Amino acid sequence: MARQSPVRLVFAVSIAAALAVFLLYVSVAGGTPSLQPSQLKNRTGKVALVGKVVQPVRRTAGKQEIRFRLRDVKGSAVVPVFYRGSVPDQFKLGREVRLEGRLRNGVFIGKPGTLVTKCPSKYEAEKRA
Structure with missing residues (x-):
């Protein structure tokens, strides 16, 4: 050998x-760094925004456009969001979502195709009243 x-x-x-x-x-x-609404201030460039959907949610009739507000998962900071693209079936008030985009003039502009909902785990303990 x-x-x-x-x-x-x-x-x-x-x-x-x-x-x-x-x-x-x-x-x-x-x-892409993942941030919550409270961390967006003075942030430039593309980021992933994570938070809970809060009122109001407005859909544009005849278009794939939606306007809503996102709040910190555990906090009170809120940012308005404009998103153009397909919206997941699980999208609703109180649901955690993640989307990529940029902050422009105080409004987060989401990149089409990046809106994803976090599904609640069936293994989490149920909240009792």
Whole structure:
């Protein structure tokens, strides 16, 4: 059996290490930070907004447009949201949602196709009155 050249081994390990570093960088740098309404102030750039849907919810007739307000999951800060795109069936008042977009003139403009509802877990303990 012929002995492999150490140069080939060093080259292969170097390529594997470079690929691992590149994949790690892409996964970390490409992420969109998730924020709640209270964390949006003076924020520029694309972010993911997470919160609970509160009143009022207004749908534009004949269009896939919706206006609503999001409140912090555990807090009182609220931000108005405008979203154009398909709305999940589970979208309703009190439901936690996540969507990507940007804050413009005090209104969060959602990117189409990014509105996702958080479904309540059937394993959570029921709230008792």
